[in-house]
Amino acid sequence: MDELTERQKLVLALIVRDYVETAEPISSGRLVDHFRLDFSPATARNEMAILEKSGYLDQPYTSAGRVPTKKGYRYYVGKLMGDDQLPLHVQEMIRHQFYQARHDVDNWLSLSASVLAQHSRGAAIVTPLHTEKARFKHLALLSTRGRQVLMVIVLNSGEVHQQTLVLEENLTQSQLTALATRINEFAVGLEARDLQEIEFETRNPVLEQIFQLVLETIQNLEVVATGEIFRDGFTNMLSEPEFSEPEKARQTLEIFEDRVILDDLLSRTVFNSEGSGVHVIIGGEDTWEQLEDTSLILASYGDRDHALGVVGILGPLRMSYSRGVSTVRFISDLMSELISESMGS
Amino acid sequence: MDELTERQKLVLALIVRDYVETAEPISSGRLVDHFRLDFSPATARNEMAILEKSGYLDQPYTSAGRVPTKKGYRYYVGKLMGDDQLPLHVQEMIRHQFYQARHDVDNWLSLSASVLAQHSRGAAIVTPLHTEKARFKHLALLSTRGRQVLMVIVLNSGEVHQQTLVLEENLTQSQLTALATRINEFAVGLEARDLQEIEFETRNPVLEQIFQLVLETIQNLEVVATGEIFRDGFTNMLSEPEFSEPEKARQTLEIFEDRVILDDLLSRTVFNSEGSGVHVIIGGEDTWEQLEDTSLILASYGDRDHALGVVGILGPLRMSYSRGVSTVRFISDLMSELISESMGS
């Protein structure tokens, strides 16, 4: 029953596109004029009236132009928007930036955030790699200063976790190396579950202390996402007219700053769904109230079998979905490619 | 000639305090009334007129109340504001939070940002530790996946730098350990300058590749500040009335987001001055145009001889300087204490 005629689809699509650009309600006159349509404003008005009745459009007040509703945006993103690619020369430019940069995952992440923000003109979010099942691969203990020791744990996903700890007594580097070797010998390839069950008896209290820490760390890695989330380009959002009311701006920035909300959001959408596509969340989709006025475009990156992360952007409802989707898709593909490349074959 | 009478100082101080709270121009009537002063509004008016002539106060328009100027704030911060401590129970609470948390510098940094933001009600900035003179202490090479190797460099300041690199050929962990040991043997305790001069000849190309990278990394560490800057609480600033004009808000956020500006600002003020006090920069102090409408409170932390970082907050001119200064001072002292403690003695 909600089937739209071809012309209705056209009208909806054009209104979305025009509104995204101008941020002003689109009138029937402007529509035919600007897009040189071969029907009259009156016809456009009729179609717009129908689209409004079906819930795709809305009127800010009795006699203003039309504005897309969330339903309108969703329809546009789902059925009307072509899946454009980023222009080739832009793709080349971005690739170039990544290959120029230091070959280092953390560095790529921060670059991703910056590139996403710049090209999508929204606020960018990039989370670090995160493994669901962590298998221990290697442990290193490095003396830094005094009784302070750097513990580096490598998981077989390639994920690395480091932490500084302070020991009870002062040990030399070679003693530390010996300790690490002992743990490495039996723990390699095991998951947290397996490690937990090992009856680890020794007369050396330091060894036990370290082993406990390794165990805790790996367990934590499975539950909590660690590492900083990379963010960039919130300035872009603030220059959009929808954030001229400071209250709206504050509310949106809150989402952007609050790690808890973000973690929940990312894990519930991207990680829980199969398929590696791009997810578009418009106005919170009636699930997240705080996102009433914002849209998100998210995609996961990484090697599905090993570690995953999320890249995405955040913008007003009135954002350029086509540009957003193509940018996010490109960056997520590029990151996956870079990572699997750097993992070797 | 700019000597103020005691009563003038009192009036100025009260106006600053009241304005900070209400964000509205303070009238003579309100002043006497609210603070139960033992002189009349007329007297207050006379004093205010003098303070205005000397440049400490300003009138938004001919017959409104008075507002402090930058000069007024500076005088207040320099001579009128007592150097309060954070209330003892708050100090305890914060200490508790830090001791509860994982004992890890990165973790403390992010906690500092969050605590600063929360207690100062401004936007917090925390930079990681940074050494001026880097001496090599220890190198570790850990195989992660395939030809991908994690290189961890420890400097004798305790600073740690890690980077992933991809080797030409596939090496086992024990081969990597052997390589690391060779480099460690002769490089320990040397600065970048010394390392550079070593004639390093070997038939092993991988060894040379790694040595080059170590060298480059240490050199970079001396010039560019590395590591993410921790930020928190920009939301606090957005709720201040001075940022109701979105243009102002955007401009300020730009400072907060732009690493280049921030780096310049921090290095030029904090690192270049002797003494470990708290620095208050009001309205850019005629040096930074972009900071026209914002104030910064900064302090360095760390062990002066080894590595330094900066903690600070950013707020509108009309910020609570006393609360800001006491919070920043407390956090910077706490961080210094924690770090030197964890370094052992």
Added chain:
DNA sequence: TTTAGCAGTCTCTTGGCGAGAGTGCTAAAA
């Protein structure tokens, strides 16, 4: 030196009015 009294100045809010933009409806044209 301080204070009461008062005239003067400027902002801010309110309401009214006209211009302009865009719609929905009706009736004619295709």
Added chain:
DNA sequence: TTTTAGCACTCTCGCCAAGAGACTGCTAAA
């Protein structure tokens, strides 16, 4: 049956004027 022209109607927005309110600066008395 579909499309279009014409037109009355509605609603916003900008502008202006008037009135209330808030403070001040000044003058003269305490």
